[in-house]
Amino acid sequence: xxxxxxxxxxxxxxxxxxxxxxxxxxxxxxxAANKYYNNGLMKAKIRDLSGAIVDLKNALKIDKKHTxxxxxxxxxxxxxxxxxxxxxxxxxxxHFQPENPVADYYMNLVQETxxxxxxxxxxxxxxxxxxxxxxxxxxxxxxxQLKKVISMNPHYVxxxxxxxxxxIHAEDYDRARKVISKVLKVDVTxxxxxxxxxxxxxTTGVDTKTASAPSSSGSAIAKTSVKENDVITPISAYSEExxxxxxxxxxxxGIIVGAAFILVALVPGIKKNxxxxxxxxxxxxxxKIQKLEAEVAEKDNEYASLKQDYDEAKYKLDNPxxxxxxxxxxxxxxxxxxxxxxxxxFLMDKKDKASDRLIEVDTEKLELPEAVTLYNKLASELFxxxxxxxxxxxxxxxxxxxxxxxxxxxxxxxxxxPEQLSAIYFTGxxxxxxxxxxxxxxxxxxxxxxxxxxxxxxxxxxxxxELKADGKID
Amino acid sequence: xxxxxxxxEKFKPSLEVDQAEEAIYHNDLSDVTDxxxxxxxxxxxx
Numbered sequence: 299x300x301x302x303x304x305x306x307x308x309x310x311x312x313x314x315x316x317x318x319x320x321x322x323x324x325x326x327x328x329x330a331a332n333k334y335y336n337n338g339l340m341k342a343k344i345r346d347l348s349g350a351i352v353d354l355k356n357a358l359k360i361d362k363k364h365t366x367x368x369x370x371x372x373x374x375x376x377x378x379x380x381x382x383x384x385x386x387x388x389x390x391x392x393h394f395q396p397e398n399p400v401a402d403y404y405m406n407l408v409q410e411t412x413x414x415x416x417x418x419x420x421x422x423x424x425x426x427x428x429x430x431x432x433x434x435x436x437x438x439x440x441x442x443q444l445k446k447v448i449s450m451n452p453h454y455v456x457x458x459x460x461x462x463x464x465x466i467h468a469e470d471y472d473r474a475r476k477v478i479s480k481v482l483k484v485d486v487t488x489x490x491x492x493x494x495x496x497x498x499x500x501t502t503g504v505d506t507k508t509a510s511a512p513s514s515s516g517s518a519i520a521k522t523s524v525k526e527n528d529v530i531t532p533i534s535a536y537s538e539e540x541x542x543x544x545x546x547x548x549x550x551x552g553i554i555v556g557a558a559f560i561l562v563a564l565v566p567g568i569k570k571n572x573x574x575x576x577x578x579x580x581x582x583x584x585x586k587i588q589k590l591e592a593e594v595a596e597k598d599n600e601y602a603s604l605k606q607d608y609d610e611a612k613y614k615l616d617n618p619x620x621x622x623x624x625x626x627x628x629x630x631x632x633x634x635x636x637x638x639x640x641x642x643x644f645l646m647d648k649k650d651k652a653s654d655r656l657i658e659v660d661t662e663k664l665e666l667p668e669a670v671t672l673y674n675k676l677a678s679e680l681f682x683x684x685x686x687x688x689x690x691x692x693x694x695x696x697x698x699x700x701x702x703x704x705x706x707x708x709x710x711x712x713x714x715x716p717e718q719l720s721a722i723y724f725t726g727x728x729x730x731x732x733x734x735x736x737x738x739x740x741x742x743x744x745x746x747x748x749x750x751x752x753x754x755x756x757x758x759x760x761x762x763x764e765l766k767a768d769g770k771i772d
Numbered sequence: 773x774x775x776x777x778x779x780x781e782k783f784k785p786s787l788e789v790d791q792a793e794e795a796i797y798h799n800d801l802s803d804v805t806d807x808x809x810x811x812x813x814x815x816x817x818x
Contacts, residue, residue: 362803382787419789426785
C-alpha cells in the first residue's frame with residue numbers, strides 16, 4: 299500500500315511513517331480495491347472475462363494506482379483482441395509504476411517488431427471497415443472482411459460477435475452457432491453471445507448443446523427419425539487412394555513461383571526499408587550528438603565563469619596586499635573553499651557531494667556579495683531536492699536504532715530545509731530514545747507551537763503525554 | 773425477437789493505434805481515493 303500524500307510504502311500503522319498523515323481511511327479503500335481485484339483474477343482464471351472486466355474496472359475506480367488490476371485488465375483486452383485498449387492500460391500502469399516488469403513484458407509482446415504492431419492495427423482497421431459495411435447494409439462484404447479478421451486473430455471477440463449477428467440475420471444458424479461457440483471459448487459468460495444462442499434455440503427449436511455435441515458413434519448415418527420399414531444404408535468412408543501426380547507437380551510449381559516472387563518483389567523492398575530505417579537512426583543520433591555538444595559547451599562556459607570567480611577570490615586571499623575591507627575574508631578561507639568545492643561538484647553533476655560542501659558554508663561569514671549570490675543560487679538548486687533524500691537516509695538510520703548517527707543526518711536536513719516537519723519530529727524521537735528528554739521536548743514543542751495543524755504536531759502531543767505519564771518531565 | 777438494427781448499433785468501432793494517445797490523455801483517472809483525499813483536505817482547511 300502506498301501513502302496517497304507522499305507516495306511512500308505504508309506500514310501496519312494508521313499513520314504514514316514518512317509524512318505522518320492519517321491514512322486509516324485510505325487503507326480501507328485499498329482493501330476494497332484489492333477485494334475487487336481478487337474477484338477479477340478469480341473470474342479471469344475461469345475465463346469469465348466479461349465478469350473480470352467489471353470487477354477490475356471497479357478496483358481501478360477505487361484505486362487508480364492498483365497496477366496489478368490495470369495490468370490484468372490490459373491482458374484481458376489483449377486476449378479479446380482489443381489491442382489499443384490493452385496498450386492504453388499498460389501505458390497508464392507504467393505511468394503510475396515506472397518499474398513495472400509485467401507491463402513491460404506485455405508491451406514488448408505487442409511492440410516487439412514494428413510490423414507486429416502494424417499488423418495488429420490492420421486487423422482493427424479491417425474490423426472497423428466490416429462494421430461500416432454492416433451498418434450500410436452490405437452484409438456480404440462485411441462477412442468477407444470479418445472472416446479475414448478472424449483468420450488473423452481468432453480471439454477477436456467483437457469481430458466474432460458481429461459475424462454471428464450477420465449470420466443470424468442471413469438465417470444461417472449453423473454457422474452463427476459455430477462462431478458463437480468460438481466466442482464462448484474465449485469468454486464463457488459473454489452476454490451477447492449467450493443472448494444470440496438463446497435466440498437461435500428459440501427460432502430453430504434445436505438445443506444448442508445437442509446440436510453442437512460431436513457424434514459419439516462416428517458413423518456417417520444421417521440423424522433422421524427411423525421408421526420400421528426404412529432401409530438404412532451406411533455411407534462408406536473408405537475409398538481407394540490413387541497417386542495424384544498432377545497435384546504434386548502443381549505444388550512444386552507453386553513453390554518455385556512463390557520463391558521467385560519473394561526474390562523479385564519482396565527482397566528489394568525489405569532492403570530499402572532497412573536502409574531507410576538506418577538513415578533515420580543516423581539522423582537521430584546526429585541530433586543527439588549536437589544536443590550533447592551544446593550541453594557540454596554550456597557547462598564549459600559556466601565552469602569557466604565560476605573558475606574566474608574562484609581565481610579572483612583566491613587571488614584576494616593569497617595576496618598579502620589585500621585591501622583593509624578584504625582582511626576579514628582572509629581570516630576565513632575555508633568558507634570560500636567549501637563554496638567553490640560545492641560549485642565544482644555541482645558542475646560535475648555530483649549533487650550529493652555539492653550539498654555536503656554547501657552545508658559547511660556559514661553565510662554570515664561570507665563578505666563578498668558575489669559569493670552570497672553564488673551560495674543562494676546553489677542552495678536553491680540543491681537543497682530542495684537533496685533534503686528529502688538525506689531525510690530518507692536519516693530515517694533509515696533511526697529505524698536501524700542508530701540514533702546518534704540519525705541525529706547528525708537530521709541536523710543536515712534541517713539546515714537545508716528548516717521546515718522539514720518529519721526531520722524535526724524524528725530529531726525529537728531520536729533524543730527521546732537516547733533518553734535526552736529535555737532535547738526531545740524542545741523539538742516536540744517546536745512542532746506543537748509552530749506547526750499546530752500538522753499531523754506531526756498531533757504525534758508530538760502524544761509523545762509528550764507519554765513522557766508526562768512516565769514521569770520523565772513535569 | 774432479436775432486433776438486428778438495434779443489435780448492430782451496440783457495436784462500436786475499435787480503437788486504432790493512432791487514436792491511442794488521445795484515448796490515454798482523455799482517460800478519466802479520478803478515483804475514490806482522490807475524492808476522499810479532497811474531502812479530508814476540505815475538512816482540515818475549515
